[in-house]
Amino acid sequence: MHTAAGVEACLPIRSDMDLVWVRQHVRQAAALLGFGLVEQTKLITAASELARNTLVHGGGGQMEATRVSSGGAQGLRLSFSDEGPGIADLDLALSDGYTSGGGLGMGLSGARRLVHEFDIDSTPGAGTTVRVTCWVAQPPRPREEA
């Protein structure tokens, strides 16, 4: 398997300027993996929301970008981690319109709708890690019929 240069990376999230870097890196990595324009924009927007959460609520942290493949499908996994106060009530934090920081309250819940896979892990007092994955074209496993 060949590896795409410039996809794997670990970027610090410490300031507003770092958010610009995060977006640009995700844009380049997604373009490199062959994401369409709409999927690229969705992933960049999700990354922007999550990176800002890491900065504003988590007090700074980092983003790791990894290339993933499953069943012939290529994808990009982004992991945002911080060592901030954590989230006490995940269900509440993931509901539309709930905000603790004066924003619109759409960031976390909206980001979940923008990606194929969304996984959040938070320990109050120890920090938060959000992992999102986007697949080129379709997710590899068919989704369960609702």
Added chain:
Amino acid sequence: MPEHEADGQLATPTHEVRDFLHRRREQIAQRWADEPLFRTVFTVSRDEAVEAGKAVVDALAQVADSDRVEDPDAAGFSGVREQLARMGAARSRAGLSNTQVSSELAALRPPVENMLAADLEQAPPEHLRACSTTLTVLMGTLRLVAMQTALSEWQALSDRQRMQLLEVATPVIRLWDGIVAVPLIGTLDSARSQVVMETLLNAVVDQHARFAILDITGVPTVDSLVAQHLMKTVAAARLMGAECIVSGIRPAIAQTMVHLGLDLDVLTRASLSDALGYALHQLGADIVNPGAGQR
């Protein structure tokens, strides 16, 4: 070796290096004047390059004398800091990357080391080795000082550019009587959106604008914070009696905003010309195609 034994005691490596630098000042400077770092920066005459080289040798000797070869903050360097910054800046203006400038600095070391080795040919090998190591450390510290000065120059430059960007990128354009437009370009971080809001609201007052068009064709990402800034700007303009139209939402961004759950509670048009057409119509000034009337 005999003359060293006659001295009874060998000088310490740092003092040996200091004496060597004093002794060979002229030759080192002459040799450095041929290196790209000096040759391409001091172009008036070769003497100028040699003088600059001598200043650096003197600084190195002074640092060696103070026994602080590992300390980039040593007093000896302060005299050449400005010159090193000028050299680094000139090289990066010539299109060299930091790495290339750094390796040009590294290229200053080998000729000096060869001279030291030739001078201490008669000395015991371990003494030569110690002196050589000291010289290497000293030259490494010089490189560090030069890169530090260059980096702080770049930092200052990037700060200045950031400030310029903040001012430049938010022009308010008067499209027609009572219609102003702001073409937004780039990242709408908090500082930028604050500037946008202020300039727009001032323009609304100054130009008696009834319509304000915010064109976001040049905004690469619209996330919830950008949307929030847009809505605040729109609400503020509305309070001042101007109706806002957001134009230039690209298809990919529109889809993303829907998924994100953002509902811009504001009048939108696909393009700037549509927005202008709408505003003109509202003002009672429709655009008619003169050709269409004749047929």
